[in-house]
Amino acid sequence: MGHQPFEEWIFTGEPLSLEENQAFKEHMSACESCQLLFKAQFEIEGLLQGVAHAKPESGFVSRWQTRLVKNLHQEQARKHRNQSWLFLVLAIGMATIIFVPLVMHMINTYESPVHLLLGIVFQAIDFIVLMNMMQILITTLVKVCLAVIPPLYWLLMLVLFSFLSLLWLFSLRPLSITWRVPS
């Protein structure tokens, strides 16, 4: 026995015409399989329409408010982290932009890797010599200053620098405070 379109009609939920209804009734009176499906469908409808809404545990709104504050904090932290990563990537990008032409220039200047290595060694020696000269210069300057400036002026300068350092520290402090998320 063919079950179509009667099986379709059981689940369609659309109204049937008079002829269709008659044919449906005739088929249902003879077909056990479709009767079973019809009963099951009827029971399912009753079950779904008869069960009430599930309710959350009491205090849902206060739990939501707590979660809102927590989620907003997490979002802000994630935003800061993303900004930091962005800054780092930008810094690396900028450094690369500056560094790559320099490397290219060095590669073009020196004929072979040996020349390049020698160049780096010479640059390092030049840097050490420069540092040595700077040390001599600063030592001489300090000696001259100690001989020329009296101890009282040294004390005054020390106080002034201490004051400026404190001022600097206090002016930077507000920037390091984590601002509270408005609730």
Place this chain on the structure above:
Amino acid sequence: VQDCETLWINMAQNGDDDAFGKLVEAYQTPVYNLCYRMLGNPFEAEDAAQESFFRAYKSLSGYDKKRPFSTWLLSISAHYCIDQIRRRKMKSVPLDSVSYLKLHNPNLNPELCAELNEDQQLIRSLLGTLSPIDRAVVVLFYWYDFSYDETAICLHLTVSAVKSRLHRARRELAKKLINQASRKVLAESYASCVDQAK
């Protein structure tokens, strides 16, 4: 109620968290029920309902006031639950292994309570056999009395897709129920055979 809701939405859109709290209070049961029917677990449903409200809070500025707020909110919730079910499938957690919401009402007699709990469990196991979108269609259609159009808007489907999914879901549910009933009958007849043998 509609005026209050519009007022709360306007206030919430202007940054008033207390007004959004009122909306949470008003919609906690529909949203939680949708999540529970979709996920079948009270703990996951609580988490999903909270997350749905948070998503709604974040995208409230983009809410179109021409649409009913409930449809918009339940749409967020349904999509979140569909994603969760798909993720859960990846983790392969069977629905039968998770706990379900038991009814403890001191005003009802224990027999009725047990019967209601049985119905709840039956519905949960039947819905668990459907695909996530079919489950959402069934839940919105039967628990929220959504029309085909509303269900289609809510789940971003066409009306014909909603009709065909509902049709398929009804057929699957009926077949599953027949299957369960025949298993129960077999188990009962086996038990009576054992009793007779004794």
